[in-house]
Amino acid sequence: MNHVFTPVPLSGIYSKKRYLTPGVIVLILIALNGMVFLAGRFFLGIGSVTNLTNLYPWGIWIGIDVATGVALAAGGFTTAALGHIMHREHYQVIIRPALLTAMLGYTFVALGVVVDIGRWYYVWHSIIYWNPNSALFEVGTCVMIYMTVLYIEFLPIVTERFLGRVKLPGILHNLNRAIEFILRILDNTLSKTMFVFIIAGVVLSTLHQSSLGTLMIIAGEKMHPLWQTPVLPLLFFLSAVSVGFPMVIFESYLASRSFGLHPETKVLLKLGNMVAPILLLYLAFKIGDLVIRETFVYLAIFNVQSVMFIIEVILGTVVPLIMFLNKKVMKSLNLVFMASCFVIFGVVINRINNFIIAYHPPYATEAYYPSFGEISVTLGFAAMLILMYRAIVMIFPVISLNINHSNNHHLPHSQEVSK
Amino acid sequence: METNSNSHSRRHFIKNVAALGAGVVATSANQAVAAPANILSEDRKGVLVDTTVCIGCRNCEWACKKSHDKESGNIEEYSDRSVFKQFRRPSAATYTVVNEFSNPKNPALPINVKVQCMHCDRPACVSACIVGALSKYEDGSTIWDPVKCIGCRYCMVACSFQIPTFDYNKAIEPNINKCDFCNERRKAGKLPACVDICPVEALVFGTRSEIIKIAREKIQRNPERYINHIYGENEVSGTSWVYLAGRNFYELGFPKLGFKHAPGVSEAIQHGIFAYFVPPVMFYSLLGTMMWIYKRREEFNKEAELAEELELQSEPESEVEEL
Numbered sequence: 001m002n003h004v005f006t007p008v009p010l011s012g013i014y015s016k017k018r019y020l021t022p023g024v025i026v027l028i029l030i031a032l033n034g035m036v037f038l039a040g041r042f043f044l045g046i047g048s049v050t051n052l053t054n055l056y057p058w059g060i061w062i063g064i065d066v067a068t069g070v071a072l073a074a075g076g077f078t079t080a081a082l083g084h085i086m087h088r089e090h091y092q093v094i095i096r097p098a099l100l101t102a103m104l105g106y107t108f109v110a111l112g113v114v115v116d117i118g119r120w121y122y123v124w125h126s127i128i129y130w131n132p133n134s135a136l137f138e139v140g141t142c143v144m145i146y147m148t149v150l151y152i153e154f155l156p157i158v159t160e161r162f163l164g165r166v167k168l169p170g171i172l173h174n175l176n177r178a179i180e181f182i183l184r185i186l187d188n189t190l191s192k193t194m195f196v197f198i199i200a201g202v203v204l205s206t207l208h209q210s211s212l213g214t215l216m217i218i219a220g221e222k223m224h225p226l227w228q229t230p231v232l233p234l235l236f237f238l239s240a241v242s243v244g245f246p247m248v249i250f251e252s253y254l255a256s257r258s259f260g261l262h263p264e265t266k267v268l269l270k271l272g273n274m275v276a277p278i279l280l281l282y283l284a285f286k287i288g289d290l291v292i293r294e295t296f297v298y299l300a301i302f303n304v305q306s307v308m309f310i311i312e313v314i315l316g317t318v319v320p321l322i323m324f325l326n327k328k329v330m331k332s333l334n335l336v337f338m339a340s341c342f343v344i345f346g347v348v349i350n351r352i353n354n355f356i357i358a359y360h361p362p363y364a365t366e367a368y369y370p371s372f373g374e375i376s377v378t379l380g381f382a383a384m385l386i387l388m389y390r391a392i393v394m395i396f397p398v399i400s401l402n403i404n405h406s407n408n409h410h411l412p413h414s415q416e417v418s419k
Numbered sequence: 420m421e422t423n424s425n426s427h428s429r430r431h432f433i434k435n436v437a438a439l440g441a442g443v444v445a446t447s448a449n450q451a452v453a454a455p456a457n458i459l460s461e462d463r464k465g466v467l468v469d470t471t472v473c474i475g476c477r478n479c480e481w482a483c484k485k486s487h488d489k490e491s492g493n494i495e496e497y498s499d500r501s502v503f504k505q506f507r508r509p510s511a512a513t514y515t516v517v518n519e520f521s522n523p524k525n526p527a528l529p530i531n532v533k534v535q536c537m538h539c540d541r542p543a544c545v546s547a548c549i550v551g552a553l554s555k556y557e558d559g560s561t562i563w564d565p566v567k568c569i570g571c572r573y574c575m576v577a578c579s580f581q582i583p584t585f586d587y588n589k590a591i592e593p594n595i596n597k598c599d600f601c602n603e604r605r606k607a608g609k610l611p612a613c614v615d616i617c618p619v620e621a622l623v624f625g626t627r628s629e630i631i632k633i634a635r636e637k638i639q640r641n642p643e644r645y646i647n648h649i650y651g652e653n654e655v656s657g658t659s660w661v662y663l664a665g666r667n668f669y670e671l672g673f674p675k676l677g678f679k680h681a682p683g684v685s686e687a688i689q690h691g692i693f694a695y696f697v698p699p700v701m702f703y704s705l706l707g708t709m710m711w712i713y714k715r716r717e718e719f720n721k722e723a724e725l726a727e728e729l730e731l732q733s734e735p736e737s738e739v740e741e742l
């Protein structure tokens with residue numbers, strides 16, 4: 001029991017890395033560029049920065065920022081189900097990073113919604129005005145509650161960081177004991193009730209991941225038959241589950257790279273082992289749907305839709321499935337990382353296809369292409385997300401390090417508590 | 420977040436799961452009340468648009484703008500037929516437009532088609548709207564409520580006829596724009612502005628059953644003039660506004676739609692998944708039980724391991740302490 005993986009803030013004694021690197025500076029510039037266009041959107045209206053029209057009311061802000069964002073944040077609930085509900089303890093090391101990704105992911109999904117809706121200052125209206133018939137109402141409500149749940153799930157990490165280390169300067173130091181006391185109560189209550197939120201998180205995710213698929217069903221004939229199917233909710237749910245672990249592998253791999261740590265090879269490979277069955281199930285439903293509804297005839301027509309569908313299925317599902325089933329691939333973290341990238345690519349393309357490529361409204365004479373402003377905002381949000389992730393893992397104990405317990409005297413004592 | 424593993428926390432656990440379940444079931448009662456009733460009153464109103472009568476004077480466009488306080492200009496300007504060179508759609512500036520199509524039967528008499536919200540019997544926009552800002556009323560109208568709308572534009576994605584439009588260039592209070600069936604005027608006992616002004620009675624206002632009857636009679640009396648299709652009688656399970664034409668509707672800019680109402684599949688899925696919150700609550704309980712069992716098993720295994728170690732090792736105390 002000498003080597004234990006313990007979550008620590010990646011700064012100070014645990015990491016020599018600085019926040020600012022050339023890559024980070026590039027990200028900051030991308031984020032700033034996005035802000036410029038955001039300002040345009042808020043002062044001059046949505047039309048001033050987007051290519052949206054009365055025919056194409058939804059573009060990449062919904063298709064990528066919201067729909068894809070939700071799917072890619074699925075690592076949060078899939079790892080919570082695995083680690084907490086099925087109680088597989090060796091996965092503990094990846095739960096916190098996955099939780100953080102989900103929390104930030106959903107935060108930016110919410111921001112994406114605020115940016116996209118015309119009357120953003122009424123975003124809270126769905127809390128008081130209900131329309132239970134609306135798939136969007138359900139998605140909105142679930143996302144709102146789930147985001148709160150994610151913040152609650154993250155709270156113990158915050159209390160862990162500050163418990164026993166509250167040192168306010170100057171006269172404020174009188175408050176130290178009180179704050180300490182509050183933190184301790186919070187920590188206690190949270191640890192006793194956390195399972196309520198964990199289960200709720202999984203239920204809420206299952207609901208809205210699938211309802212996101214219901215969204216486009218009401219568009220009926222406006223949606224290309226390759227994608228328009230009553231099983232869309234199931235396909236959305238399965239693809240979200242299938243991208244959960246690959247996303248965890250993806251971020252964990254990149255985070256350890258960027259902080260110069262050893263990747264959690266064993267755990268990640270184990271996670272990778274679970275991807276193939278889910279992917280296979282998803283592919284079976286996808287192909288089954290194609291066959292049952294006889295929509296494969298549309299694949300014979302050469303157009304954007306058929307090409308995108310084939311890219312989505314072959315590159316995004318079949319290729320990674322073959323990789324994940326291959327024994328050699330499953331022994332190399334680099335190859336598993338690559339396979340994960342394919343899955344992620346597939347889900348991103350799938351969401352773009354469903355929300356943008358498949359949508360062909362009557363009276364449209366030309367297709368929708370995102371404007372420079374829309375792309376800037378989307379990239380800007382992605383950049384901000386990465387910047388916040390980096391800052392948070394440097395401040396809070398999220399990522400686990402292999403710490404030799406024989407000389408744990410310089411560990412802040414909260415780490416011992418967490419063991 | 421480590422969960423406590425003593426029996427106290429287990430009891431706590433079950434209590435909490437139960438409490439949450441009860442809470443959710445209680446809210447589902449509200450849900451049932453909030454679901455809109457199926458309002459398809461027998462004497463709901465409608466308009467019959469006879470495209471074979473319409474002369475393309477566009478007076479209706481002017482009257483519609485005028486009655487909705489929009490920039491309407493001078494009515495004389497509307498006789499300018501050059502606008503027909505472009506295929507137009509309703510927009511923030513106007514709730515209705517008239518387009519022109521060629522007439523293969525008689526090239527000298529082009530076909531003019533007025534477009535506005537169809538006021539569907541089972542509107543996709545109403546089903547879709549996240550906050551219920553669009554409502555269907557007993558008199559047949561579908562009306563947008565500026566107080567509730569959040570501007571998400573899902574109604575535009577949903578509408579089978581591509582009718583609602585959005586103020587893309589307004590940063591504050593952008594509206595969803597769509598024909599409101601002249602709600603205000605009708606409340607005051609007047610005809611819809613467009614129907615009122617039409618000089619050739621191409622627009623006939625009445626109860627929906629009446630206008631369908633008129634339409635059918637017209638087709639019977641004049642089978643060469645009309646094709647045998649009342650557009651809107653069955654499309655998306657029926658609309659309040661219905662059309663007659665002498666040429667295939669799909670060549671006159673009407674979308675080809677099925678007879679099932681648009682929200683059908685999506686509402687069935689929504690209500691299937693939710694069904695008074697029973698499935699989510701059951702799922703919650705299932706996960707809760709699973710979590711408990713897995714945890715229990717873990718503890719059991721640990722205890723067994725510990726017991727084994729105790730038997731095997733000579734200094735059991737120190738080992739226990741470290742764990």
Ligand code: SF4
Pocket residue numbers: 536537538539542543544545561577578579580581582583597
């Ligand atoms: S035509 Fe469109 S906007 Fe009008 S009631 Fe039907 S679905 Fe709603």
Ligand code: SF4
Pocket residue numbers: 547548549550551552553563567568569570571572573574575595
């Ligand atoms: S834009 Fe307004 S009216 Fe349309 S669906 Fe959204 S909230 Fe409802």
Ligand code: SF4
Pocket residue numbers: 482483484486514515535597598599600601611612613614
């Ligand atoms: S019914 Fe009223 S709002 Fe609708 S098109 Fe006619 S004039 Fe315009």
